[in-house]
Amino acid sequence: MRELDWHVFRELESLSERMQALLESAFLAPSRLTSGAVTFPPVDVYETDSEVVVEAELPGVAAQDLHVELEGERLVIFGVMGSDSGDAEETLLRMERPRGRFHRVVPLPSPVVPPFEATLSRGVLAVRLPKPRGSARSIHIAREAT
Numbered sequence: 001m002r003e004l005d006w007h008v009f010r011e012l013e014s015l016s017e018r019m020q021a022l023l024e025s026a027f028l029a030p031s032r033l034t035s036g037a038v039t040f041p042p043v044d045v046y047e048t049d050s051e052v053v054v055e056a057e058l059p060g061v062a063a064q065d066l067h068v069e070l071e072g073e074r075l076v077i078f079g080v081m082g083s084d085s086g087d088a089e090e091t092l093l094r095m096e097r098p099r100g101r102f103h104r105v106v107p108l109p110s111p112v113v114p115p116f117e118a119t120l121s122r123g124v125l126a127v128r129l130p131k132p133r134g135s136a137r138s139i140h141i142a143r144e145a146t
Helices: 002-028 030-034
Strands: 043-047 051-057 066-071 074-081 100-107 117-121 124-130
Touching (some): 043 100, 051 074
Antiparallel strands (some): 066 074
16 A cells, blocks of 8 residues: 555656646747737726726736727727847847736726826826716615604
């Protein structure tokens, strides 16, 4: 029985090593990152009484490489990240920063109305989407007769 346990352990160790190599080749190889891979920028979504705010982290993205659209009740953010490939005489040794096209669809928690405002500052896109006025109404609570 002990021999069988050791054999299973060796198989698990081998499987772990193969998985590690696969992950490294799939996610860290420069050819994979530069060949049109899609990245998904992280977003924060919050709302106040008057608006929904979506903030997306887009370091190094220029405004001209960025597009924002409203499709129904979804905000769509897409563009190109890290398009500068550097000097042609340089040899790339490591590439960890995201590059290529990105596309993010963000469902909105509430209805929104124009005018919309978007700003890009210090690598953070902030989109402010006003909510319709009067969307929140008080409901009168009748008292029970005693």
